[in-house]
Amino acid sequence: MPSAIVIGGGLAGLASAAALGQAGFQVDLFEARAFLGGRATSYPVPGDNSEVGVNSEVIDNCQHVLLRCCVNLMNFYGRLGVADRIQFHKRFYFIEPGGRTSILEAGALPAPLHFTGSFRKLAFLGLSDKIGIARALLAIRSEHGQRQDLDRITMLEWLREKRQTERAIRRFWNQVLVSAVNEDLDRMAASHGFQVFWLGFLARANTYEMGIPAVPLGDLYGPDSWRRIGNVRLRLREPVEQVVTEDGTIRGVMAGGERHTADYYISALPFERVPVLLPELQLNLEGFEHSPITGIHLWFDRSLTQLPHATLLDRTIQWMFNKSGGRYLQLVVSASRSLVDMPRADVIALGVRELAEFLPRAKEAKIEKAHVVKEIRATFSARAGLEQARPASATKFRNLFLAGDWTRSGWPATMEGAVRSGYLAAEGVAQAAGQRQEFLLPDIA
Numbered sequence: 001m002p003s004a005i006v007i008g009g010g011l012a013g014l015a016s017a018a019a020l021g022q023a024g025f026q027v028d029l030f031e032a033r034a035f036l037g038g039r040a041t042s043y044p045v046p047g048d049n050s051e052v053g054v055n056s057e058v059i060d061n062c063q064h065v066l067l068r069c070c071v072n073l074m075n076f077y078g079r080l081g082v083a084d085r086i087q088f089h090k091r092f093y094f095i096e097p098g099g100r101t102s103i104l105e106a107g108a109l110p111a112p113l114h115f116t117g118s119f120r121k122l123a124f125l126g127l128s129d130k131i132g133i134a135r136a137l138l139a140i141r142s143e144h145g146q147r148q149d150l151d152r153i154t155m156l157e158w159l160r161e162k163r164q165t166e167r168a169i170r171r172f173w174n175q176v177l178v179s180a181v182n183e184d185l186d187r188m189a190a191s192h193g194f195q196v197f198w199l200g201f202l203a204r205a206n207t208y209e210m211g212i213p214a215v216p217l218g219d220l221y222g223p224d225s226w227r228r229i230g231n232v233r234l235r236l237r238e239p240v241e242q243v244v245t246e247d248g249t250i251r252g253v254m255a256g257g258e259r260h261t262a263d264y265y266i267s268a269l270p271f272e273r274v275p276v277l278l279p280e281l282q283l284n285l286e287g288f289e290h291s292p293i294t295g296i297h298l299w300f301d302r303s304l305t306q307l308p309h310a311t312l313l314d315r316t317i318q319w320m321f322n323k324s325g326g327r328y329l330q331l332v333v334s335a336s337r338s339l340v341d342m343p344r345a346d347v348i349a350l351g352v353r354e355l356a357e358f359l360p361r362a363k364e365a366k367i368e369k370a371h372v373v374k375e376i377r378a379t380f381s382a383r384a385g386l387e388q389a390r391p392a393s394a395t396k397f398r399n400l401f402l403a404g405d406w407t408r409s410g411w412p413a414t415m416e417g418a419v420r421s422g423y424l425a426a427e428g429v430a431q432a433a434g435q436r437q438e439f440l441l442p443d444i445a
């Protein structure tokens with residue numbers, strides 16, 4: 001049985017381990033922390049003097065969502081036997097300050113016309129905004145795969161070229177894309193904006209549906225799932241301290257003071273960790289920087305909403321997720337640079353203040369507990385010009401392959417991108433072992 005060592009138990013590492021384990025490799029996965037999932041994980045909420053006894057509640061570091069077009073992520077969940085724990089939602093709720101709510105959902109018409117009915121009724125856009133957006137969506141269809149400069153220009157430059165109104169940019173393009181790509185429109189490469197709309201909104205009538213895990217993220221990668229896979233040893237709390245190299249080959253990894261060896265190695269580390277453990281790779285990471293995400297968890301003394309989720313217009317908070325009965329709400333701000341240095345108490349106050357503009361019941365409600373998660377290194381910044389710098393999976397070491405959402409997966413930094421990178425690295429390993437294995441599923445369009 002050929003063997004592989006995977007360094008890092010985030011989605012990239014887990015996906016490569018699952019694919020190789022099921023293909024008959026003996027896999028050892030080393031994860032520095034006590035739990036799996038990396039940036040897509042959950043943990044017990046830090047205790048406080050709450051009166052509602054939620055001290056041991058397990059929360060996600062931040063709400064993670066996917067779209068139906070994330071076919072590799074769903075395939076990975078299928079391998080773990082947990083695909084049925086993702087609940088898909090067919091309606092997007094847009095709320096304006098003051099509370100007026102519009103719904104975007106597919107109607108009876110086939111793609112790409114499936115949104116026509118609900119799009120016409122969106123109250124937060126005017127007629128000229130909508131005509132402009134329709135024109136731009138047609139342009140995405142015709143320019144997708146044709147235009148060569150989309151990695152080099154920003155999405156905002158492209159939207160200006162298409163003469164989008166300020167309101168359409170702010171309330172439609174910005175609202176959808178900043179959360180999807182975790183970057184502002186004036187930095188994000190237009191290619192990423194294209195991909196979100198092409199795959200998620202235009203290609204098929206159901207690919208926009210939003211998947212939300214019905215269990216804490218950590219439960220998706222639990223021990224039962226790994227028993228199904230077989231052949232994978234999970235080594236938690238075992239950080240790799242050193243990678244041993246010799247003559248263009250990886251000879252082992254040092255963890256817990258011991259040397260561990262395998263035929264093949266996958267590095268599924270975040271980009272900033274790779275030069276530390278693998279300086280010989282001499283990766284050029286110039287241009288890589290982080291983009292933060294902030295999650296604000298609020299527990300109220302009463303239910304504030306029946307909506308499962310909503311995107312909130314014109315304010316700092318971009319999304320609200322109803323985590324439990326309208327009392328536990330999670331607010332999310334992507335590309336949240338403005339909140340990074342703000343004291344946590346001020347972040348909570350801002351969240352509560354803004355929420356009250358959308359959900360009037362918040363004005364009378366009392367907060368029972370609040371928790372802020374600032375993920376400063378949430379994702380790499382998917383800025384224009386970076387795509388060429390993202391490394392492919394194969395390296396100059398014949399038995400080492402790179403994975404991680406920052407490698408050249410064809411997607412921005414997302415769970416789908418991480419799983420794709422893991423599958424690509426696993427394919428590299430299988431090929432090096434003389435096997436023809438195809439783990440990566442093609443995009444649906």
Ligand SMILES: Cc1cc2nc3c(=O)[nH]c(=O)nc-3n(C[C@H](O)[C@H](O)[C@H](O)COP(=O)(O)OP(=O)(O)OC[C@H]3O[C@@H](n4cnc5c(N)ncnc54)[C@H](O)[C@@H]3O)c2cc1C
Binds near residue numbers: 064269
């Ligand atoms: C707040 C937040 C919200 C997000 N929301 C979404 C969303 O809604 N939808 C979406 O698709 N994506 C979302 N993302 C992005 C998504 O979480 C990431 O793109 C993805 O999880 C990255 O996976 P990865 O395996 O590439 O990296 P990581 O998850 O960073 O995994 C790397 C792993 O390596 C481990 N490690 C580091 N050093 C060592 C060492 N020396 N030895 C062993 N192990 C080591 C780390 O502990 C970690 O577990 C979000 C991210 C954040 C932070």
